[in-house]
Amino acid sequence: MNQQSTELADSLSAGLWVVATPIGNLDDITSRAVAVLGAVDRVAAEDTRVSAQLLAHFGIRKPLVALHDHNEQKAVAGLVHAMQQGERIALISDAGTPLISDPGYRLVRETQNAGLPVIPAPGPSALVTALSVSGIATDRFQFEGFLPAKAGARRQRLQQLADYPHTLVFYESVHRIEATLKDMALHFGSEREVCFCRELTKRFETIRRDTLDVLQAWVAGDADQKRGEIVLVVAGRELEQQKEIPKAARDLFARLRQELPPSRAARIVADTFHCSRRDLYQQGEDQ
Numbered sequence: 592m593n594q595q596s597t598e599l600a601d602s603l604s605a606g607l608w609v610v611a612t613p614i615g616n617l618d619d620i621t622s623r624a625v626a627v628l629g630a631v632d633r634v635a636a637e638d639t640r641v642s643a644q645l646l647a648h649f650g651i652r653k654p655l656v657a658l659h660d661h662n663e664q665k666a667v668a669g670l671v672h673a674m675q676q677g678e679r680i681a682l683i684s685d686a687g688t689p690l691i692s693d694p695g696y697r698l699v700r701e702t703q704n705a706g707l708p709v710i711p712a713p714g715p716s717a718l719v720t721a722l723s724v725s726g727i728a729t730d731r732f733q734f735e736g737f738l739p740a741k742a743g744a745r746r747q748r749l750q751q752l753a754d755y756p757h758t759l760v761f762y763e764s765v766h767r768i769e770a771t772l773k774d775m776a777l778h779f780g781s782e783r784e785v786c787f788c789r790e791l792t793k794r795f796e797t798i799r800r801d802t803l804d805v806l807q808a809w810v811a812g813d814a815d816q817k818r819g820e821i822v823l824v825v826a827g828r829e830l831e832q833q834k835e836i837p838k839a840a841r842d843l844f845a846r847l848r849q850e851l852p853p854s855r856a857a858r859i860v861a862d863t864f865h866c867s868r869r870d871l872y873q874q875g876e877d878q
């Protein structure tokens with residue numbers, strides 16, 4: 592244990608420490624994450640072999656306890672009991688932020704329900720990393736995690752999302768990436784813009800923003816694009832399908848707004864010019 596860990600170990604409160612770990616590049620771990628992992632009594636991990644390697648890389652030796660989707664319900668009671676006795680437990684996943692398409696939800700909830708602290712030690716997540724380099728709007732987005740593996744259920748979900756007006760983020764496996772891009776083109780339209788983010792922070796990092804038809808052909812023809820880990824950031828419907836409002840309509844809208852409530856003014860102009868009220872509001876604002 593280094594000095595920082597020793598000092599932290601003395602002051603670390605009992606409870607659950609939710610610690611993010613790198614999604615590829617090990618230098619992305621925070622110094623606080625290393626200190627917390629070095630100071631807790633035990634580490635709950637999704638796959639204890641993967642996490643043992645990560646801890647070893649940082650010179651940390653801690654008892655590990657498995658916490659995955661298949662045993663979470665059972666394991667939680669024991670872990671909460673241990674924390675009630677004063678144990679400090681860290682929760683980590685194989686990579687990135689625990690609970691983001693990873694186990695831990697029940698443990699966090701039950702720890703809080705027992706009146707014990709749940710303390711974040713934040714860090715990388717593929718979701719935010721992909722968004723931050725996608726070049727696609729990030730002011731609002733919906734995280735979809737993994738699409739259903741079965742083709743029928745996947746298509747149904749994509750159909751439900753086709754009109755969603757803001758950015759969508761998906762985690763996808765290399766085994767399904769071709770089928771998913773094809774289904775997305777079918778339901779979202781081949782012109783929809785998507786940022787394909789593969790192997791983020793790793794040696795073969797690939798970030799490409801393009802339309803679905805271009806990405807689909809590129810991935811189909813390049814076996815390298817079907818290796819590793821992938822996030823898809825998909826533009827919302829609004830961006831691509833917004834119709835340009837004629838200047839005469841925008842001028843009339845601006846004039847009527849001086850006399851009428853904006854909703855009435857918009858209804859009159861939309862009816863007269865057969866345009867959408869939402870596009871009118873947006874482009875009217877831009878004037």
Ligand code: SAM
Nearest residue numbers: 614687688691692716717762763790791820821
């Ligand atoms: N908890 C993790 C996080 O915070 O991002 C996600 C865990 S989830 C089980 C694993 C999925 O995250 C992968 O299949 C992939 O879609 C995405 N992912 C994780 N690391 C990635 C990386 N370095 N590059 C691209 N996608 C990644």
